[in-house]
Amino acid sequence: MKNKVSFIVDFFSYGLKGGSSYYAWLGILSLFILPWAYGSYQQMVAKGMIVAGFTDQISWAVYEGNFVFLVGVAAAAVTVVFPYYVYNYKTLKNVVLIGEMLAITAVLLVMLFIIYHMGRPDRLWHLAPIIGIFSWPNSILTWDVIVLNGYLVLNLICAFYNMYKRYTGQPLNEKFYMTFVYISIVWALTIHTVTAFLMNTMATRPMWFHSLMPLKFLATAFAAGPALIIVALLTIRKNTKLEIPDEAINLLSQIVVWFLGIALFLLLSEVVTELYPSTEHSFQLKYALFGMFGLSKMVPWSWTSYLVMIGSFVLLLIPRVRKNYTFLPIICISLFIGIWIDKGYALVISGMIPSPLGEFSEYTPTWIEIFIIAGNWAIGLMIFTILAKGAVGVMLGDVIHPSAAGKEVAHH
Amino acid sequence: MPAEEKKEVKGTTISRRQFFKQAGAVSAAVAAAAASSVIAPEEAEARTTFAEFFQNNYRLMTDEEKKEAIARLEQRHSEEYGKKVTVDGSPAMKDVLFGYALNIQKCIGCRRCVYACVKENNQSRHDTEIQWIRVIRMEKGNFTVDDMDKGYPNSPNESFGIQVGGNAYKNAGVALEGQHYYQPERVPEKDAFYFPVQCMQCEKPPCVKVCPVRTTYRDPDGIVVIDYNWCIGCRMCMGACPYWARRFNWGDPNLPAEEMNPKTHYLGNRPRMRGVVEKCTFCLQRTRKGRYPACVEVCPVGARKFGNLLDPESEVRKILDRKKVFRLKADMNTYPKFFYFID
Ligand code: SF4
Ligand code: SF4
Numbered sequence: 001m002k003n004k005v006s007f008i009v010d011f012f013s014y015g016l017k018g019g020s021s022y023y024a025w026l027g028i029l030s031l032f033i034l035p036w037a038y039g040s041y042q043q044m045v046a047k048g049m050i051v052a053g054f055t056d057q058i059s060w061a062v063y064e065g066n067f068v069f070l071v072g073v074a075a076a077a078v079t080v081v082f083p084y085y086v087y088n089y090k091t092l093k094n095v096v097l098i099g100e101m102l103a104i105t106a107v108l109l110v111m112l113f114i115i116y117h118m119g120r121p122d123r124l125w126h127l128a129p130i131i132g133i134f135s136w137p138n139s140i141l142t143w144d145v146i147v148l149n150g151y152l153v154l155n156l157i158c159a160f161y162n163m164y165k166r167y168t169g170q171p172l173n174e175k176f177y178m179t180f181v182y183i184s185i186v187w188a189l190t191i192h193t194v195t196a197f198l199m200n201t202m203a204t205r206p207m208w209f210h211s212l213m214p215l216k217f218l219a220t221a222f223a224a225g226p227a228l229i230i231v232a233l234l235t236i237r238k239n240t241k242l243e244i245p246d247e248a249i250n251l252l253s254q255i256v257v258w259f260l261g262i263a264l265f266l267l268l269s270e271v272v273t274e275l276y277p278s279t280e281h282s283f284q285l286k287y288a289l290f291g292m293f294g295l296s297k298m299v300p301w302s303w304t305s306y307l308v309m310i311g312s313f314v315l316l317l318i319p320r321v322r323k324n325y326t327f328l329p330i331i332c333i334s335l336f337i338g339i340w341i342d343k344g345y346a347l348v349i350s351g352m353i354p355s356p357l358g359e360f361s362e363y364t365p366t367w368i369e370i371f372i373i374a375g376n377w378a379i380g381l382m383i384f385t386i387l388a389k390g391a392v393g394v395m396l397g398d399v400i401h402p403s404a405a406g407k408e409v410a411h412h
Numbered sequence: 413m414p415a416e417e418k419k420e421v422k423g424t425t426i427s428r429r430q431f432f433k434q435a436g437a438v439s440a441a442v443a444a445a446a447a448s449s450v451i452a453p454e455e456a457e458a459r460t461t462f463a464e465f466f467q468n469n470y471r472l473m474t475d476e477e478k479k480e481a482i483a484r485l486e487q488r489h490s491e492e493y494g495k496k497v498t499v500d501g502s503p504a505m506k507d508v509l510f511g512y513a514l515n516i517q518k519c520i521g522c523r524r525c526v527y528a529c530v531k532e533n534n535q536s537r538h539d540t541e542i543q544w545i546r547v548i549r550m551e552k553g554n555f556t557v558d559d560m561d562k563g564y565p566n567s568p569n570e571s572f573g574i575q576v577g578g579n580a581y582k583n584a585g586v587a588l589e590g591q592h593y594y595q596p597e598r599v600p601e602k603d604a605f606y607f608p609v610q611c612m613q614c615e616k617p618p619c620v621k622v623c624p625v626r627t628t629y630r631d632p633d634g635i636v637v638i639d640y641n642w643c644i645g646c647r648m649c650m651g652a653c654p655y656w657a658r659r660f661n662w663g664d665p666n667l668p669a670e671e672m673n674p675k676t677h678y679l680g681n682r683p684r685m686r687g688v689v690e691k692c693t694f695c696l697q698r699t700r701k702g703r704y705p706a707c708v709e710v711c712p713v714g715a716r717k718f719g720n721l722l723d724p725e726s727e728v729r730k731i732l733d734r735k736k737v738f739r740l741k742a743d744m745n746t747y748p749k750f751f752y753f754i755d
């Protein structure tokens with residue numbers, strides 16, 4: 001027990017320590033907290049969700065979108081875990097933990113966004129099995145609750161068990177550890193699939209109501225997630241002594257291209273299938289792509305995201321660009337944002353336009369909503385920064401129990 | 413009263429008069445039980461909020477708990493609105509399945525039903541304004557000879573692809589070209605007909621299926637109800653409803669005390685709170701006592717018909733037997749109990 005406490009203390013105190021640029025980064029992020037607190041107070045306490053841009057026509061919006069997108073980011077940890085453990089791709093040695101830290105952060109952020117999405121967060125306990133009513137298996141949302149919580153626990157176990165063993169210099173219990181690793185690989189797919197089912201089982205929203213949705217969700221997630229991991233790795237490599245081989249980054253950028261290609265193919269199938277017969281069921285996609293009846297707020301967003309995705313795909317296909325570590329992070333960040341626009345903004349909102357009765361209306365986020373979203377992301381980035389820093393410390397052997405210092409133990 | 417209750421009819425049918433009587437008896441019993449508790453005001457407020465927070469879902473409460481919950485609400489609302497508010501807890505009556513039929517041939521689009529509903533059911537009046545019934549104005553089809561050759565492709569050499577005649581651009585009276593914000597001087601308008609939409613009380617309600625906490629459920633008389641105290645505000649139901657029947661309390665509802673209807677039902681028109689969903693219940697506070705829904709009563713042209721689907725003699729059943737009846741979005745397979753008909 002004492003060791004565990006000292007591990008947690010050492011881990012986080014290492015995570016919170018850094019050079020001036022480290023503090024500057026955390027300082028910039030913390031600037032978002034004040035407006036976030038103001039927005040949260042307005043929505044949660046003072047006035048309710050009326051301070052955000054929702055209407056009865058567009059009753060799901062950016063909070064839901066961010067939730068969906070971040071589930072994808074969480075699932076994307078599998079893109080490093082899978083090749084490392086299943087294909088024994090050793091160059092990813094120092095990357096796996098970063099991926100798991102990202103997964104943990106993303107799930108926490110998902111939960112944060114869900115709280116903002118709910119009209120009555122004070123009644124969250126109604127969802128708890130036993131003390132509340134958990135409408136399982138009928139309600140897909142309850143499946144989502146299970147898979148997301150499960151995924152969080154699995155990642156916490158895998159990552160922190162591994163780090164704790166390194167910390168104390170003990171060998172891993174292979175059987176125990178690998179069981180959880182394999183479960184978490186499969187589990188990663190379920191979280192995003194179930195989240196897709198949450199939306200695409202709504203038969204009355206034609207833009208979502210197609211069976212490509214889970215696949216497309218996974219494809220875009222496995223492009224956006226590794227893109228973010230690449231940026232994180234390049235930053236870590238620049239600022240710490242942790243060794244991250246080029247091959248690791250090259251593998252990830254290849255994963256990004258493959259899945260981006262699949263995602264674009266699925267997008268093409270969707271567009272052709274919807275637009276060729278051009279029934280009323282294609283109105284939501286048409287609204288997103290071209291606007292309808294003079295309502296076109298979504299058009300610049302959709303096209304930005306599609307063009308960014310296509311552009312990144314073309315550029316990343318070229319090995320010279322892919323291996324240029326000055327360009328790569330720029331492409332990765334714009335791709336991440338592009339996919340965020342597609343999934344986190346355009347998909348959810350356009351799916352609500354027109355309403356099931358055929359009413360066209362538009363959605364504009366309010367400043368309070370923007371404050372909250374920016375604040376949530378800032379909180380997420382802070383958590384990720386601290387967790388990743390701590391993990392780097394463990395991998396470097398800086399975070400280590402006094403009794404274990406100097407011992408050499410083989411580790412994953 | 414107990415004597416009345418014993419008269420419960422066992423078969424599958426029930427005459428309208430019997431159904432009226434039974435309903436009255438049940439609700440009177442509940443109201444009497446609920447009115448009997450008195451607590452000191454200030455403390456009551458805090459205790460009420462506390463107890464309300466931890467209460468169970470209405471569907472799973474024991475009769476005792478239901479009485480307590482109702483007494484709490486009556487106390488709180490009476491104080492809030494400065495008048496005696498009753499909260500009824502009448503359960504569904506036996507052998508009753510409510511159904512609704514609307515004659516679109518007769519509807520003149522006057523929206524009296526909309527406002528009668530708002531008044532009866534204590535909807536928020538502004539910021540945001542909530543209405544459970546929306547009347548859609550539909551364009552009548554309009555084909556003219558002048559337009560028949562307009563459209564594209566406009567050269568005879570381009571005969572491939574889709575051809576669109578000029579008349580195809582005109583409305584032919586489908587829901588998607590309809591709108592529910594019309595504000596004419598007079599109704600009915602010459603070129604329109606009207607199509608009111610509200611909760612269809614689906615027999616296979618997608619809204620119930622998706623609700624993660626089962627706060628919205630189908631009661632035995634076929635009404636899909638909501639326990640407003642249990643709703644977590646996730647709006648899954650709003651996403652799933654094919655009829656856009658559900659409304660959300662985005663902020664604190666604004667219900668002026670003088671306009672508040674004090675005769676309420678726990679699962680129906682009692683005042684709602686911020687962050688929960690609501691919708692039409694066929695006025696179960698009235699219909700479970702054998703009265704008509706407010707919209708049926710107010711309709712000036714008699715376009716709205718209501719009754720017990722299990723009673724072959726009821727008006728709705730006769731309409732289903734004799735008129736040309738259809739349901740909205742039958743392809744959704746939700747089995748609505750709200751029918752549209754023409755003579
Ligand atoms: S009309 Fe909508 S809200 Fe009413 S029961 Fe059907 S699905 Fe539910
Ligand atoms: S908003 Fe309320 S009634 Fe609707 S699905 Fe969520 S918890 Fe259920």
